Amino acid sequence: MIRISPTVLAALGRLALAVSLLAALVVGVALINLLGAPPKAQVAAPPRPEDPKPAQVAPGSIAPPVEAPQVVEAQPQPEPGVDPVREWANQVSASVDIPARAVVSYVNADLAMRQHQPSCQISWTTLAGIGRIESNHGRFGNRQLREDARPSVPIIGIKLDGGPNVRLIPDSDGGTLDGDVEHDRAVGPMQFIPSTWRKWATDGSGDGRGDPQNLDDAAIAAGRYLCASGRDMSTGSGWWQGVMSYNNSVEYAQKVFGLAENYAAAGNIRR
Secondary structure (H helix, E strand, O other): OOOOOHHHHHHHHHHHHHHHHHHHHHHHHHHHHHHOOOOOOOOOOOOOOOOOOOOOOOOOOOOOOOOOOHHHHHOOOOOOOOOHHHHHHHHHHOOOOOOHHHHHHHHHHHHHHHHHOHHHOOOHHHHHHHHHHHHOOOOHHHOOEOOOOOEOOOOEOOOOEOOOOOOEOEOOOOOOOOOOOOEOOOEOOOOEOHHHHHHHOOOOOOOOOOOOOOHHHHHHHHHHHHOHHHOOOOOHHHHHHHHHHHOOOHHHHHHHHHHHHHHHHHHHOOO
C-alpha cells in the first residue's frame, strides 16, 4: 500500500483548486466573448421634485385656508416623553412630501405666532409653502434636513451681483453668513438675505442664537417678517401683501397658495 504524506495531499488539493478556478475563468471569458460583457448597474438618481404649479387665484382675492394644527385644537394631555407636535408631524409627513422635522419647525412657528401675534393668523401651511419653494424644506441639492433642523450642508444662494434676472445687493455682513465679501447671497432653508436676517433673526430652537440655517429659527423669523406692520394673513389682501413682500412675483405667490392648500388638506385628512 502506497502512503502519501499529508504535505503531498495538501499540495494536490491546492493544485486541484487552482485547476478548477482556471477552468471557471476560461468559461467566464468565453461567455463574455460570446454574449458580451454584462451591462453595469445604473446608479439611480434621487427623484426630482416637481415644480409646484401656480394656483389659479387672482392676486389679493382670497387667502388659503388657515389650517390649525390638530395639536392646537385637541390639546391632548401628552404622555411623558411624547411630543404631540412631532406625533402629529409624523402623521402629516406620511400624507405629503414634507420631512416630519420640517413640519415640526413650521408648526412651532405657527404656535409661537399664535401666542405673540395672534391677530396675524399666519398658518404653518403658508410657511411650509414658502419653505418648499425656497429650499424644498431644507433638501435643496440632495441635502437632508437633520434632526437638529439644519440641512446636512448649509444652503447658500447665488451671488446677488445684478446679473440677468438677479438683484444687485452689495455685501452687508462681511461674508459672515454667506461667505461672500463682495455681494450678498440668500442663506438657509427660508433663503434670508443677510441684511433681512439681521432685522428679523429669531432663536426658535432655544440654543441662544438665531441661525438662518436652522429651520426652527428661520420659520419663526419668516412668520414675523410676513406679519410685519400688523398684517392679517387670513385676509386676501393681507396674505398677498405678505407673501409678495417675501418675493415680489405673482407666480411665486400663486405657487405658495397652491402648496398651502395642499398642505392644509394633508393636515385635515389626519383628523
